[in-house]
Amino acid sequence: MSIPSVTATAPKERKSLGLRRLTRKLAPLIVIVAILAIWEAVVRIFAIPSFMLPAPSEVFSVGWRTRSIILGAAGQTLLTTLLGFALAVAFGLVAGVIVGSSRVIYDSIYPTLIGFNSIPKVAIIPILVIWVGIGPVPAVITAFLISFFPILVNVATGIATVEPELKDVLRALGASQVQIIRKIGLPRSMPYFFASLKVAISLAFVGSITAESIASNQGIGYLMLVASSRFQVPLAFAGLFVTALMGVGMYAISSAFEKRLTGWTIRDSQSGIGANG
Numbered sequence: 001m002s003i004p005s006v007t008a009t010a011p012k013e014r015k016s017l018g019l020r021r022l023t024r025k026l027a028p029l030i031v032i033v034a035i036l037a038i039w040e041a042v043v044r045i046f047a048i049p050s051f052m053l054p055a056p057s058e059v060f061s062v063g064w065r066t067r068s069i070i071l072g073a074a075g076q077t078l079l080t081t082l083l084g085f086a087l088a089v090a091f092g093l094v095a096g097v098i099v100g101s102s103r104v105i106y107d108s109i110y111p112t113l114i115g116f117n118s119i120p121k122v123a124i125i126p127i128l129v130i131w132v133g134i135g136p137v138p139a140v141i142t143a144f145l146i147s148f149f150p151i152l153v154n155v156a157t158g159i160a161t162v163e164p165e166l167k168d169v170l171r172a173l174g175a176s177q178v179q180i181i182r183k184i185g186l187p188r189s190m191p192y193f194f195a196s197l198k199v200a201i202s203l204a205f206v207g208s209i210t211a212e213s214i215a216s217n218q219g220i221g222y223l224m225l226v227a228s229s230r231f232q233v234p235l236a237f238a239g240l241f242v243t244a245l246m247g248v249g250m251y252a253i254s255s256a257f258e259k260r261l262t263g264w265t266i267r268d269s270q271s272g273i274g275a276n277g
Contacts, residue, residue, distance in 0.1 A: 101159055
């Protein structure tokens with residue numbers, strides 16, 4: 001009975017692994033194309049009016065004709081979202097380290113944070129208009145408020161869940177609390193941190209667009225509001241598509257940073273090795 005050699009089976013295994021990886025990468029695109037095709041077919045078959053549900057082909061056509069308007073609005077929305085998101089990352093990271101490094105602070109502040117996060121941010125926008133007026137500032141603040149909490153909670157959780165044994169070892173070696181956080185707490189919280197970024201960036205877009213539709217005369221939110229009031233529903237859907245593309249793009253950037261900086265925590269389900277390996 002002959003036994004296949006390792007050299008003979010290795011190329012087949014590599015080819016199979018490469019095929020599986022290619023399938024995983026193409027799967028999201030295939031799903032999107034399928035959804036758009038079904039959407040197009042439903043609209044055509046049931047003759048749904050465009051002011052109720054436009055077909056994707058009509059949305060793309062209107063989006064291309066009004067691309068200068070949409071790109072201008074998208075640029076404004078992207079700017080306000082990134083500003084709010086950057087503030088949330090900076091303040092959330094610092095606050096998460098402070099909250100997670102002390103059990104007393106964690107237990108004292110966490111209920112307050114839960115209560116604040118339970119407040120619908122759309123209810124705060126009229127108050128922001130009174131304080132700072134109409135414009136991009138309410139959108140920046142809303143994006144900050146809605147994306148701040150996930151970052152803070154995840155960083156604090158990552159630091160607070162460091163094994164007590166590791167802390168005891170470092171203390172026995174003479175390490176201070178700051179050194180423990182820097183050597184163990186921050187590396188331990190990085191997977192939590194980058195996971196929260198992927199959630200926070202999507203929430204930041206929701207916050208900025210909601211604020212733009214209420215308290216601004218610029219951006220995708222304002223464009224969609226005006227288009228809907230004029231029954232230009234394909235234009236409103238084009239704004240939605242552009243927003244989705246921006247959200248997916250920022251999500252992909254966050255995922256790339258996550259794999260690059262915390263690849264040691266991610267294992268390839270097919271090969272059983274680290275993502276960077």
